[in-house]
Amino acid sequence: MQIYLNGLEKQIPDSLDMAGLIEMLELTDQRIAVEVNEELVPRTTFSGHLLNDQDRIxxxxAVGGG
Known part of the structure; x- marks a missing residue:
């Protein structure tokens, strides 16, 4: 299926959830914030948040510093 990831078209497998996408992008251990269709997705719900064709992600x- 096709999604838009940070404004760019990307093909991903059907029935992928957010946790799978994060793993596929090798961001598992990163400090990140995720929004799908302008809605914040909490990290605790990544494994249950199924992605849909044409989702905008x-x-x-997150960058620390002082």
Whole structure:
């Protein structure tokens, strides 16, 4: 299926959940925030959040500093 990841078209397997996408992108151990169709997705719900064709996903890396 096709999604839009940070504004770019990307093909992903059907029936993929957010946890699977994060793993596929090798972001498992990263500090990130995820939004799907302008709705924040809590990390605790990644494994149950199924992705749909044409979803618009934004993944933002958290950066610390002072």
């Amino acid at each position: 934004e993944i933002i890396h």
